[in-house]
Amino acid sequence: MNSNPMYMEYVDDVDPHPAPRRGWRILGWVCIGLSVVMVAGSLTAYGLYRQAFGNISHEDVNAQLGPNRPKKLNEAMNILLLGSDTRAGGNAKYGRSLKNDPPRSDTMILLHLSPGGGQAMGISFPRDLMVRMPSCKGRNGQTIPAQSRAQINSAFTNGGAACVIKTIESISNIRVDHFMQVDFNGFKTITSAIGGVPVCLPKAVNDPKSGLRLSRGKHTIKGEQALAYVRVRHGLGDGSDLDRIKRQQKFMGALASKAMSAGVLSNPKKLFALMNAVTKSLTTDKELTPDVMMDIAREMQGMTSGKLRFVTVPSGPDPQDPNRVALSDSAQPFFAAVRNDKTVPKEPKPGDTKIPPSQVRVRVFNGSGIDGQAGRVADDLESQGFQVTVGGNAPSITSATKVMYGSGADQQAQTLAGLIPSKPQPAARGQGGTPGVVDLVIGRNWTNLKSAGAGIPQQQGEIRASDDICKET
Structure with a gap:
């Protein structure tokens, strides 16, 4: 950074003070899609069919979770959705030969409901994700010690829903408010009650293992055929976990979109059958009562399929094992965006010339004298959609936070300046600066970044329930 810059400068001139330091058994996807509907359906439906909650x-x-959990930062709701492959009861015919094996959960989705309603995001955690596993209480009451490296889907096998919640919270620092757990039982009833789920096959499939036989193109499937589709392992895609997650997200989006359509929610017979099918396969925490579900529904009333997004947690190949995956560098900024989601994204208004954060390139310099401050601020900026790099330490410690920009970045600087802790004041233009780039120098008076009101930035490869089912992703 040039010590004699030629940029327009905005200065935060508040009196300085020290800144604070601051999976998947695939049938689960189907019931999870319906769980989304349960918290986003009409209030009339909840009144008429509340009796279904008795199931x-x-x-x-x-x-089992204890007191040492992440703080709840806002009015968002985070519900952990788990798919269990238990072979108890009617699930036995689809099962493993060892009936006493503990159930597994290869479907782990954090359903994030934005404050104010109107938007939801399903965040998938791949079953092969390698993480640090916290200490958990096992199914037999024994304590399972923490592990520095374990596959995330072993959490459910070890200690059920509580262990998965502890694991998700430990790696994301996101408070999980509730959980919903579903199993195979009732799947065929669900797909039939909804009138079938639309799918689109890129090629013909004839898979003897799953029993799926479908031609290339669009189909509406239900019952045994839908069961075969969601269980197929090798007939579609490249067989990888991430590829199947992507396909399952599209299936879940199509199912949720169908369930949220007027043809289901406004049809008492269809809706009653649907609610019964879902609730008979559902286990939740005790705190997720019918009254809480109705409160959630009130918040989410009017949500459309276009506001229901599905993403996979940022991850890539595990450096220690090419057959496993690990969180990528962009995971923590993404988790920060979820933690700090305070408002629902606003649709741009006609004639609105404000530059969105996604089009603003920012370099962050540490002038606060606090180790790591630039990196923390960079993570917060990235979580709100800015393109961010860390420039290192400023030439000297400064009391005031500054926003400076080179040629062609005046509007971008205004976008950033609106988010620093207090209203900055413009100063004279000097020399230097990189064209199109905004520089943020963190001063000793830094407190925290304001919300851009942009919700969670769009993620690579995200899917919306309103997407064309034949769309390539």
Whole structure:
């Protein structure tokens, strides 16, 4: 950074003070899609069909989680959705030969409901994701010690929903408010009650293992055929976990879109059958009562399929094992965006000339004298959609935070300046600066970044429930 810059400068001139330091058994996807509907459906439906909630099983997980959990930062709701491959009861015919094996969960989705309603995001955690596993209480009451490296889907096998919640919270620092767990039972009833789920095959499939036989193109499937589609392992895609997650997200989006359509929510017979099918396969925490579900529904009333997004947690090949995946560098900024989601994204208004954060390139310099401050601020900026690099330490410690820009970045600087802790004041133009780039020098008076009101930035490869089912992703 040039010590004698020629840029327009904005200065935060507040009195300085020290800144604070601051998977998947695939049938689960189907019921999880319906779980989205349960928290986004009409209030009339909840009133008429509340009796269906009597089918839900409950589990007390609070005692196992303990007091040392992430703080709740806002009014968002985070619900962990789990698909269990238990072979109990009617699920036995689809199962493993060892009936006493503990159930597994290869479907782990954090359903994030934005404050104010109107938007939801399903965040998938791949079953092969390698993470640090916290200590958990096992199914037999024994304590399972923490592991520095373990596959995330082993959390459910080890200690059920509580262990998965502890694991997700430990790697993301996101507070999980509730959980919903579903199994195979009732799947065929669900797909039939909804009138079938639209799918689109890129090629003909004849898979003897799953029993799926479908021609290339669009189909509406239900019952046994839908069951075969969601269980197919090698007939579609490249067989990788991430590829199947992407396909399953499209399936779930199509299912949720169908369930949210007027043809289902406004049809008492269809809706009653649907609610019964869902609730008979559902286990939740004790705190997720019918009244809480109705409160959530009130918040989410009017949500459209275009506001229901599905993403996979930022991850890539595991350096230690090419057959596993690990969180990527962009995971923590993404988690920060979820934690700090305070408002629903606003649609741009006609004639609005404000530059969005996604089009602003920012370099962050540390002039606060606090180690790591530039990196923390960079993560917060990235979580709000800015293109960010860390420039290192400023030439000297400064009391005031500054926003400076080179030629052609005046509007971009205004976007950033509106988010620093207080209203900055313009100063004279000097020399230097990189064209098109905004420089942020963190001063000793830095507190925290304001919300851009942009919700969670669009993620690479995200899918919306309103997407064309034949769209290539």
